[in-house]
Amino acid sequence: MPDHDSPSHPPDSSVAGTESLPPGPAGVLPAGTPAPDRAWLDRVRERDPEALGLFYDRYLDLVFGLAWRLLGDRTLAEDAASEVFLKVHRAADRLDPARDPAPWLATITTNVCRDLWRSSQYRMSRRAADVHDPEADTLTSERERLVQEALESLPESLRTSIVLHDYQGLDHRQVADVLHIAHDAARKRYSRALAALEQLLRGRL
Numbered sequence: 001m002p003d004h005d006s007p008s009h010p011p012d013s014s015v016a017g018t019e020s021l022p023p024g025p026a027g028v029l030p031a032g033t034p035a036p037d038r039a040w041l042d043r044v045r046e047r048d049p050e051a052l053g054l055f056y057d058r059y060l061d062l063v064f065g066l067a068w069r070l071l072g073d074r075t076l077a078e079d080a081a082s083e084v085f086l087k088v089h090r091a092a093d094r095l096d097p098a099r100d101p102a103p104w105l106a107t108i109t110t111n112v113c114r115d116l117w118r119s120s121q122y123r124m125s126r127r128a129a130d131v132h133d134p135e136a137d138t139l140t141s142e143r144e145r146l147v148q149e150a151l152e153s154l155p156e157s158l159r160t161s162i163v164l165h166d167y168q169g170l171d172h173r174q175v176a177d178v179l180h181i182a183h184d185a186a187r188k189r190y191s192r193a194l195a196a197l198e199q200l201l202r203g204r205l
Contacts, residue, residue: 036058036100038098039097040054041095041101044095045093045095047089047092047093052088052092055088056085059101059105060081062102062105063080063081063084063105063109064077064078065167066110066113066167069148069151069167070109070110070113070160070163071113071116076116080109080113080116081109084109084112087108088105088108091108103177103178106164106170106174106178107177110160110178146201146204147197147201150200150201150204151163153200154197157179158192158193158196159193160179161193162194162197164178164179165190172187172190173186175190
């Protein structure tokens with residue numbers, strides 16, 4: 001379990017091209033969401049049941065949205081979200097009440113998704129997704145579907161970079177903390193990821 005060592009920074013939108021991506025599903029806290037109360041986070045650290053329940057309610061959409069983007073499968077994303085909050089319960093004492101929990105949760109979620117990527121369950125779900133699913137087409141727009149398909153085609157490291165920055169709203173320093181890489185490396189990886197995504201989407205949007 002990663003330690004809570006990601007500082008909170010305002011989102012970094014300095015890299016051109018992010019505005020061309022459509023918004024993702026739930027996964028980013030709405031603008032203007034008040035900062036979490038420190039006394040409440042202290043209760044989460046102590047595993048107070050009521051505080052943990054409120055923590056789940058507040059951050060479920062963020063965790064599920066990140067997992068859905070990374071895994072491309074709703075059922076697996078639900079499984080991942082359940083695993084994330086189980087890990088949160090186990091590691092609640094590592095939560096730093098003085099910091100925004102979102103980067104910590106992004107780290108845990110990314111690690112859970114990495115474990116799933118390596119599992120036979122994920123490989124089986126990807127094979128099943130190759131069969132056309134008419135119901136899925138009714139759940140999302142054509143543009144959104146094309147972007148999600150392109151994201152799923154990217155290597156794990158590039159996909160994660162885009163999802164964390166563009167859909168979760170983390171700046172490059174926070175992404176670097178989540179992925180345990182240098183800040184400059186996070187920026188370069190994001191630029192490569194965006195170029196690869198744009199190449200995949202060229203002529204399709």
